Amino acid sequence: MSANVNTSLPLEYQTEQSRMNILGFWIFLGAEIVLFATLFSVYGVLYKNYAGGPTHQDIFMMKEVMIQTVLLLTSSFTMGVAIWEMRRNNKKGLIGWFILTLLLGAGFLFMEINEFIHYIHEGATMQTSAFLSSLFVLLGTHGAHVTFGIFWATMVIIQIAKRGLTPVTARKTFIIGLYWHFLDVVWIFIFTFVYLKGMVL
Amino acid sequence: MEVTIVGIKWDEILITGDPIILGSQIAILLTSLGIIGGLTYLKKWKWLWREWITTVDHKRIGIMYIVAAVLMFFRGGMDGLMMKAQTARPEMSILDSQHYNEVFTAHGVIMILFMAMPFLIGLMNVVIPLQIGARDVAFPQLNALSFWLFFSGAMLFNIAFVVGGAPDAGWTSYFPLAGKEFSPGIGNNYYAISLQIAGLGTLMTGINFIVTILKMRTKGMTLMRMPMFTWTTLITSVIIVAAFPIFTVALALMTFDRLYGTHFFTVAAGGSDMLWANLFWLWGHPEVYIVILPAFGMFSEIISTFSRKQLYGYKSMVVSIVAIAVLSMLVWVHHFYTMGSGALVNSFFSITTMMIAVPTGVKMFNWLFTMRKGRIKMTTAMLWSLAFVPNFVIGGVTGVMLAMGAADYQYHNTLFLVAHFHYVLIPGVVFAVFAGLYYWWPKMFGFMLNEKLGKWHFWLFVIGFNVTFMPMFFLGLNGAVRRAYTYSAESGFAPLFMLSAVGSVILAAGFAVFCYNIYWSIRYADRNISSDPWDARTLEWATSSPVQHYNFAKLPEVKSLDAFWYMKKNNEGITLKDEEIEEIHMPSNSGLPFLMCVAFGIVGFFLIFEWHLLAAVSTVLIIAGLIYRSFDYNDGYHIHKDEIRKTESTWKKMEGKVNNHVS
Ligand code: HEM
Ligand SMILES: [Cu+2]
Numbered sequence: 001m002s003a004n005v006n007t008s009l010p011l012e013y014q015t016e017q018s019r020m021n022i023l024g025f026w027i028f029l030g031a032e033i034v035l036f037a038t039l040f041s042v043y044g045v046l047y048k049n050y051a052g053g054p055t056h057q058d059i060f061m062m063k064e065v066m067i068q069t070v071l072l073l074t075s076s077f078t079m080g081v082a083i084w085e086m087r088r089n090n091k092k093g094l095i096g097w098f099i100l101t102l103l104l105g106a107g108f109l110f111m112e113i114n115e116f117i118h119y120i121h122e123g124a125t126m127q128t129s130a131f132l133s134s135l136f137v138l139l140g141t142h143g144a145h146v147t148f149g150i151f152w153a154t155m156v157i158i159q160i161a162k163r164g165l166t167p168v169t170a171r172k173t174f175i176i177g178l179y180w181h182f183l184d185v186v187w188i189f190i191f192t193f194v195y196l197k198g199m200v201l
Numbered sequence: 202m203e204v205t206i207v208g209i210k211w212d213e214i215l216i217t218g219d220p221i222i223l224g225s226q227i228a229i230l231l232t233s234l235g236i237i238g239g240l241t242y243l244k245k246w247k248w249l250w251r252e253w254i255t256t257v258d259h260k261r262i263g264i265m266y267i268v269a270a271v272l273m274f275f276r277g278g279m280d281g282l283m284m285k286a287q288t289a290r291p292e293m294s295i296l297d298s299q300h301y302n303e304v305f306t307a308h309g310v311i312m313i314l315f316m317a318m319p320f321l322i323g324l325m326n327v328v329i330p331l332q333i334g335a336r337d338v339a340f341p342q343l344n345a346l347s348f349w350l351f352f353s354g355a356m357l358f359n360i361a362f363v364v365g366g367a368p369d370a371g372w373t374s375y376f377p378l379a380g381k382e383f384s385p386g387i388g389n390n391y392y393a394i395s396l397q398i399a400g401l402g403t404l405m406t407g408i409n410f411i412v413t414i415l416k417m418r419t420k421g422m423t424l425m426r427m428p429m430f431t432w433t434t435l436i437t438s439v440i441i442v443a444a445f446p447i448f449t450v451a452l453a454l455m456t457f458d459r460l461y462g463t464h465f466f467t468v469a470a471g472g473s474d475m476l477w478a479n480l481f482w483l484w485g486h487p488e489v490y491i492v493i494l495p496a497f498g499m500f501s502e503i504i505s506t507f508s509r510k511q512l513y514g515y516k517s518m519v520v521s522i523v524a525i526a527v528l529s530m531l532v533w534v535h536h537f538y539t540m541g542s543g544a545l546v547n548s549f550f551s552i553t554t555m556m557i558a559v560p561t562g563v564k565m566f567n568w569l570f571t572m573r574k575g576r577i578k579m580t581t582a583m584l585w586s587l588a589f590v591p592n593f594v595i596g597g598v599t600g601v602m603l604a605m606g607a608a609d610y611q612y613h614n615t616l617f618l619v620a621h622f623h624y625v626l627i628p629g630v631v632f633a634v635f636a637g638l639y640y641w642w643p644k645m646f647g648f649m650l651n652e653k654l655g656k657w658h659f660w661l662f663v664i665g666f667n668v669t670f671m672p673m674f675f676l677g678l679n680g681a682v683r684r685a686y687t688y689s690a691e692s693g694f695a696p697l698f699m700l701s702a703v704g705s706v707i708l709a710a711g712f713a714v715f716c717y718n719i720y721w722s723i724r725y726a727d728r729n730i731s732s733d734p735w736d737a738r739t740l741e742w743a744t745s746s747p748v749q750h751y752n753f754a755k756l757p758e759v760k761s762l763d764a765f766w767y768m769k770k771n772n773e774g775i776t777l778k779d780e781e782i783e784e785i786h787m788p789s790n791s792g793l794p795f796l797m798c799v800a801f802g803i804v805g806f807f808l809i810f811e812w813h814l815l816a817a818v819s820t821v822l823i824i825a826g827l828i829y830r831s832f833d834y835n836d837g838y839h840i841h842k843d844e845i846r847k848t849e850s851t852w853k854k855m856e857g858k859v860n861n862h863v864s
Pocket of ligand 2: 485486489526532533536
């Protein structure tokens with residue numbers, strides 16, 4: 001099964017197994033799109049059901065959200081640079097940019113947790129209203145993905161450090177890259193349809 | 202003082218006080234002790250671990266799916282019989298209303314998610330890699346994980362009725378009934394958590410088979426040369442990937458509502474109970490196509506083989522499957538016309554629903570035309586396929602009746618509906634898996650199921666099925682509602698209910714013959730049979746039976762549809778030259794999928810019991826498994842040429858002197 005090696009392709013695409021893993025991951029991202037689309041629809045159905053509790057304008061902190069957005073978008077950029085370094089076969093550069101990406105991701109996460117704590121202090125909990133239930137679960141699912149991504153990427157970084165750039169570590173890195181950009185795209189939708197829309201309505 | 206991490210009192214964990222449940226508890230205990238004792242006595246533990254539990258071989262995983270599915274069929278069937286016994290006469294008291302609720306819920310969930318799906322996925326596992334001339338699926342270890350997650354979910358769901366309390370809100374678990382307010386116990390947590398775990402496994406299966414079919418077809422097998430079962434599996438997998446995440450979300454939100462007090466589906470605090478109904482059926486209707494499409498594929502193979510003709514209208518078959526897949530996403534509202542969405546919405550969904558009859562009709566005619574002028578062989582597998590046609594048409598036509606939004610106000614929630622969906626699910630799925638089992642059994646085990654017993658099985662089951670469910674159409678039209686545990690003598694329903702109960706006994710007798718057939722065949726069936734006993738047409742028959750673990754010594758080359766038939770007719774590519782033998786790379790076994798099953802089972806169990814602290818702590822087990830997997834660089838092993846040479850010459854030598862069992 002590891003046969004069919006094609007060295008003219010980028011490292012992560014060289015073995016047949018790698019090509020299958022990457023295709024499989026794209027399909028998995030398809031499933032993730034459906035998952036987030038469902039969460040967005042749920043939010044779309046419930047977002048005005050405040051049940052006498054706080055509304056969007058009562059709780060949203062736009063400045064913090066802007067910072068979160070910048071952090072995450074930048075991390076997507078640095079992730080791109082990391083993959084570019086990988087293509088140049090520069091292990092040090094790859095690891096450096098990769099770590100920077102994760103730090104930005106962790107910064108995003110830190111701010112998001114603070115945001116949640118702030119909401120709870122305002123009396124806006126997941127149990128308060130259907131609007132808040134859907135808000136917390138939508139944001140929380142995205143945040144949980146980022147958390148998972150950070151842990152996962154850390155393990156891959158250890159593997160790159162130990163084993164160097166091999167077809168397998170390159171493939172793993174590339175797949176995390178896809179995952180990370182995907183989370184960024186989801187965030188853009190959250191930013192637009194949850195925060196911006198929530199503030200103007 | 203109450204211990205607060207525990208949401209249930211200790212003495213409520215084991216359900217007590219009901220003779221049926223007590224009997225089951227004793228039976229479960231004795232069976233478990235019997236299995237453990239038997240394995241120890243026969244010194245089979247090592248064998249079980251090495252050959253089965255840690256296997257990543259698609260054929261063995263398939264067989265494990267099928268074994269589990271047959272057991273689940275038994276469990277679900279018992280539930281069905283209990284309901285039939287309870288309603289056999291008016292005002293019976295075998296089951297009280299609460300118990301009846303639990304039984305139909307268990308029956309529905311088990312039959313669809315733990316019987317039909319795994320049975321089909323099991324056959325897909327056994328057959329698809331062989332049919333496309335591959336050595337395994339794209340991700341063998343993930344495949345094992347899929348199985349073990351399904352198994353974990355199924356076991357959790359099955360213990361509900363003896364440990365903690367059974368879910369009782371129907372297989373659809375509509376809110377507000379399924380919410381904490383109206384179902385305060387932990388029973389319905391079983392539904393949310395165990396289906397979540399099993400669903401994860403199904404999603405991975407979907408991804409796995411898409412990649413396998415797209416990437417691992419052997420040389421020359423273009424998309425339009427794929428056998429029909431492969432086509433239906435591909436499209437089914439696409440539907441799985443498109444639909445299962447919706448269920449994942451729905452179940453997660455249900456879990457949040459029940460465990461953490463959110464308000465997605467509660468009527469209080471702005472939630473919407475109809476949101477659940479929509480999400481459920483957005484997954485639920487595609488789900489019924491997930492179970493019917495592979496069945497269609499299997500019938501196509503079997504009808505073509507035993508009519509000794511190429512499948513009629515291959516292209517139109519492919520187009521119909523794709524059309525059905527697309528339409529299946531656009532019909533979900535037909536399950537709740539009576540919600541009152543308005544005439545326009547209901548009309549839209551009436552039309553899309555009726556449109557599904559068109560591609561399905563195309564397929565029906567294609568099967569009929571395949572048989573036309575064929576030299577039909579009446580094997581048991583073919584009998585099931587023949588019976589499928591008229592019985593499924595009854596299900597389909599009543600489906601079109603139900604599709605009319607206005608008329609549905611009359612049929613909704615009556616036994617007419619129950620009869621309808623059993624007429625599609627049983628002829629569609631159950632006949633198919635029986636047909637598939639008789640057909641591919643020799644491929645899996647190297648001997649056939651007894652054809653004579655098979656015919657008894659067939660006639661008893663088909664007659665029993667019709668006697669059971671035909672009366673339900675009329676009961677429903679007369680006003681008998683579904684999910685009702687009893688009825689009065691004055692209603693006049695008694696004779697038809699009685700007839701239906703008698704039918705279910707005949708049906709059960711058919712199932713018993715099936716079990717006996719397995720037993721008989723394992724003990725006495727002729728082992729000296731051809732690797733291609735049906736004179737079949739597709740590649741799975743081009744190799745030994747049972748299949749050697751590397752599937753093909755040399756990957757076959759495909760020149761046309763029905764590749765193996767073509768090879769036989771032209772005597773091409775069947776023989777293996779010695780210099781063609783090469784070392785084969787295979788994946789290694791792994792115990793991790795099974796350990797993940799245990800880990801998910803533990804976490805799931807704690808969540809169900811709302812022991813949040815324990816659940817959180819034991820999540821470490823799952824994380825540990827993931828970390829282990831990430832650092833696992835085991836790259837499999839190679840099979841030496843000598844071993845291949847030996848295996849190949851043994852089965853090829855056998856071929857000359859086999860006994861023929863099909864005339
Ligand atoms: C083997 C013989 C079977 C018998 C005797 C049987 C009998 C029944 C009965 C009596 C009911 C409940 C009717 C009521 O609402 O009161 C029922 C419901 C149901 N059955 Fe079956 N059934 C059988 C097979 C199957 C199979 C093979 C499937 C699916 C693949 C299936 C799926 C369902 C579902 C989904 C429900 C609805 C459960 C609910 O209301 O939540 N059944 N069946
Ligand atoms: Cu439907």
